[in-house]
Amino acid sequence: MSNMDDELEEIRKRRLAEVQKQQAQHQPSDMQTAYQQEQAKAEMEAQKQTILRQILTPEARERLTTLKMSRAALGEQLEMQLISLAQSGRLQSQIDDEQLKSLLMRMQPAKRKTSITRV
Numbered sequence: 001m002s003n004m005d006d007e008l009e010e011i012r013k014r015r016l017a018e019v020q021k022q023q024a025q026h027q028p029s030d031m032q033t034a035y036q037q038e039q040a041k042a043e044m045e046a047q048k049q050t051i052l053r054q055i056l057t058p059e060a061r062e063r064l065t066t067l068k069m070s071r072a073a074l075g076e077q078l079e080m081q082l083i084s085l086a087q088s089g090r091l092q093s094q095i096d097d098e099q100l101k102s103l104l105m106r107m108q109p110a111k112r113k114t115s116i117t118r119v
Contacts, residue, residue, distance in 0.1 A: 008049060012042050048079060055086045059097040067104070076109065 019038040052061060068075030081103070085091050095103075 005114070012046070015042050048083060050094055051081065051083050055082060055091055055095055056100070057094050057096045060095050060100040063097055063100055067076055073103075078104065081107070 015038055019035050022034060052064070056064065064075060064078065067078065078100075082095065
């Protein structure tokens with residue numbers, strides 16, 4: 001668990017360094033706004049990861065991370081759905097890999113089978 005916390009802290013430090021670098025190039029009022037926005041974004045991401053760590057098994061978290069790398073929009077949508085389920089109290093236990101796959105299947109639109117018939 002502390003390993004994930006270390007990774008989150010490292011991400012925060014990198015983002016802070018990027019913001020500070022960008023601030024050096026902008027006017028002081030822009031710096032403050034950009035810094036506040038970046039801080040808020042980093043804080044929200046940290047809270048989201050904390051919730052996901054509590055509601056997903058390690059295997060399910062790994063699948064979600066892989067999904068976000070390949071299909072970021074779908075991964076974000078799934079994260080929001082999972083967090084919503086957790087906050088509404090509809091989760092009885094941690095979501096494992098199989099349950100996550102099932103959720104993903106339900107989120108995907110049904111594929112239509114196309115066939116060509118010659119007359």
